[in-house]
Amino acid sequence: MKNIFLSIQGKLSEITELKHIDKNWGQLLYEKPPVKFPCALLDIAEIDYSQLGNLAQTADDVAVEITIANYRLTPSSGKAPHKQNSYAIFSIIKDIHQLIHGWTNGEFQPLIRVKLKKVEAAYGYEIYRVIYLTAWREFKEYGQVSVHLTPEIHATCE
Numbered sequence: 001m002k003n004i005f006l007s008i009q010g011k012l013s014e015i016t017e018l019k020h021i022d023k024n025w026g027q028l029l030y031e032k033p034p035v036k037f038p039c040a041l042l043d044i045a046e047i048d049y050s051q052l053g054n055l056a057q058t059a060d061d062v063a064v065e066i067t068i069a070n071y072r073l074t075p076s077s078g079k080a081p082h083k084q085n086s087y088a089i090f091s092i093i094k095d096i097h098q099l100i101h102g103w104t105n106g107e108f109q110p111l112i113r114v115k116l117k118k119v120e121a122a123y124g125y126e127i128y129r130v131i132y133l134t135a136w137r138e139f140k141e142y143g144q145v146s147v148h149l150t151p152e153i154h155a156t157c158e
Contacts, residue, residue, distance in 0.1 A: 004136075005042055007105040008064065012040050015095050017088075024067055028127060037125075038070040038092055055140040062134050064111060067119070068093055069127040089126050100132065108136040 005023060012021045017038060024041035027033045035041075043065045049057045070089045097113060104110045111132040119127040 001044070004105075004108055004134075007107065008042055008066075008100065008111075011100055011103060011105075012042075012066075012096065014099060015040075015092065017092050017095065024065070028067070028069055028121065028125065031123060033069075033125075035069070038068065038089065040092075040096065041067040041069070043067070049138075052137070057138050059136050059138065062108075062136070063114075064132045064134060066096060066130045066132070067127060068096065068130065069121070069125055072124045072126050089128065093128060093130060096130065104134075108134045110134070 009021050009023075012018060018040050019036035020039035022035065022039070022041055024043035027035050027039075027041060045063055045065060047059045047062050050060055052058060068089060070092070093116070100111050101113050102110045111134050113130060114133050115129075115131040117129045117131075119129050121127045
């Protein structure tokens with residue numbers, strides 16, 4: 001799982017607007033979060049495993065959460081002179097989606113977006129959580145667990 005987080009984190013680093021990309025350990029709950037804005041924080045809330053036999057398992061419907069946060073510095077009212085700057089977070093969300101929707105590093109099924117939710121926040125932060133689903137298989141080998149992409153089956157009809 002660590003390699004999956006690091007892989008997604010590396011992919012997100014292609015978005016130059018993001019100033020901080022990290023695992024979500026509650027940084028945004030602090031009055032002064034230890035992050036630079038805008039940021040993307042990664043987490044997995046829960047994984048359901050199914051048994052395949054011989055100690056192999058499938059991690060099913062894994063919800064990868066990407067929390068995107070920005071500090072609100074620009075007013076968005078109708079007469080504000082630079083109101084378009086207050087909508088910058090939506091451009092970042094779109095860029096993240098364009099980059100990782102359907103993407104895989106070969107260790108997990110392609111990431112598929114299933115939900116976007118506004119997160120209530122204090123201190124002038126704007127926060128959205130985007131959830132992508134994926135899956136993978138794990139095989140126990142000599143006391144180690146290795147992760148493999150679920151094989152695809154292709155059939156041709158004649």
